[in-house]
Amino acid sequence: MKSIDYAVKLAKMGFHIFPLLSDRKTPPKGMHFKESATRSVTALVGWFDNTDANIGIFTEKFGDDKALIVVDVDVKDGKNGEQTLLKLELEGFELPETLAQRTANGGRHLIFASDAPVRPGANVLGKGLDIRSGGSYIVGAGSVIGSGAYTIDDTPIADAPDWLIERCRAVKEKSTVEASIVEGVDHDRAATRVIKYLETEAPLSIEGQGGDETAYRVAARCKDLGINESGCAQLMYDHWNERCSPPWAYVALLVKVRNAYEYGHEPQGIAAPEAEFKPVPTPPGAPQLKDPIEALNDRYAFVLAGGGAQVLWETTDANGKYKLDHLSLGAFHADFANKKMVVGKKEQSISQLWLESKGRRSYAGIVFMPGQQAPDRFYNLWKGFQYEPAERYTNHPAVEQFIEHARDNVCRGDVVLFKWLIGYFAHLVQRPWEKPLVALVFRGGKGVGKNALVERVGTLLGGHFLLTSNRRYLIGNFNGHLENCLLFTLDEAFWSGDKQAEGIIKDLITGREHIIEHKGEKPYSVDNRTRVCIIGNEEWLVPATHDERRFAVFDVGDGRKQDREYFQSMREGMEKDGYPHLLRYLMDFDLTGIDINLAPVTNALLDQKNESLDPLHQWWLDCLEEERIVGSEFGGWPEDIECERFRAAFKRYVKDRNVRSRVPEDRAIGRLIKQCAPGITKSRARRGDELPYVYHVPRVEISRTDWEKFIGHKVRWEQ
Structure with missing residues (x-):
């Protein structure tokens, strides 16, 4: 459909329409959208026919005599409106099903009808839930911003629920009430007053006898006595709630307290004795002393x-x-x-x-919920990003160097691989609460810039980034450094078959929880949101199985090898003013079609799989490459071979190479060879007077195809 088709469709639904600039969210210069918005098809044809203009919907009007209240669910720039929406629902503030738009960046517009408009604002219902109504507008379906398009469903428009209208109307008064707190109220004295009131004077909440209203009035009185909101909830729960019939669940009690503090008209502490006496003013220049x-x-x-x-x-x-x-x-x-x-x-x-x-x-506990609001009772280890994002990305030189290095050197010009890698970093800042099950691995010579990308992204994370070359941070007894770590990077790492480290690495990549242990303290658990990165120049960096899905392995090219000036310029440019632009670039990066839980298939990953092969599979790979049974007296590829001679060839192979670990016993050899060579069959065959067991071996071309299926890669076989 064209813009004109969408505009006419929206107008027929009752929306008042006006044009926006192409690929923008703003009206053309001189367009007074409040006066110009219309449902007239003639006017719409003049604006939208044969143009690619975006569509604006004026939210102050709807139909002939209604208005709109639009809940704008924002999911960018560290906000998670969907999470806030769920929290409201759990508190009993549920929105009915209604007409909805999907925005270009993945957010939503929940559109409701109302008899009158309300005041618009940001974060009115909580972080990430804005309101569009009186005097404002939204971008309409059919509009395109960048590579994203606005779409609309066909659900009928519902009337705005009463609680939503009341919440929006309360916004105007809310800041005045919140800011109005009696000065000089002593917190400990207030707590003592509240406890006495709750234990000796406060009415009890009884179901069927106005229990809801009673809880609200008790909370309001506690507020008047000078206690803050969190203290009120805890004291009511400890000193009053148990005698109610029935007692309130803590979460439900929190809702009553919050309503009393948000919508009560008197300032906190109005009934405190301190309210009768004004504090002595502090002399000019004197230090501001805190309790x-x-x-x-x-x-x-x-x-x-x-x-x-x-x-x-x-x-x-x-x-x-x-x-x-x-x-x-x-x-x-x-x-x-x-x-x-x-x-x-x-x-x-x-x-x-x-x-x-x-x-x-x-x-009451410790949680790590990056990018999310933790329940009030829990301490959230997440402290946000080190920088505020730039308002918009403007091709900053240092960020362009970052992009160039990622594309041309780390990904060696592979655009698909580059998009996946940047998507991995973008996912880290856009959805830090979603843990990917894939680790990054960068292998390359000295001075090629293996660390450059990770260190730049890690700097955005501040204290949530750890770069170390000390193995004790991986295998040590105390792991408090992991409790709030979003990106854990092992520098100059190497792999030498360390089974202890293998288990820890794999659990770090895919495990759901960290069991955190600080020296001298009892262990506790937090959610594992850690991304893992491994950097080194050794041939064998990670323990990759033949069906490996945990590692995205990159062989960093030599295009900027020893180019100290280039990497110094990138770092200094970032430190000067580039990091906000890098954060903005990653926040705006389109993740559509990128599956960060599906590691790209690279030749570097194949190398790690080959390095990690057990002795039998390594021997069979050598057999396929040399087109003979290595360790046997055969000079070519056999059609069949006695099982005993087959096993003897393998044993000679490991003995000649002084391989002593991970060597399978005779009875395991047949099982292991079937994993990578399913075409091999076993039967008895006449050999003179004997009937020994023999392996029937497919042609080398077929055996190589079976190996490629086993290892998950196409292999370049030497001819």
């Missing part, structure tokens, strides 16, 4: 993990890079042993006061 508990909350958090307790310390290393330290309670107290406070007439340790304070920052 000691709040000051410690800025850097420390108490957390339960693995059945034990510890303190998290959010700090920086010597280079100013963010890092998270796990402190035992003993170490935490030791650090603050020389810092005391006088409480009443008694001197107490600040660390002990903080631990005993109801206002301390506390979590």
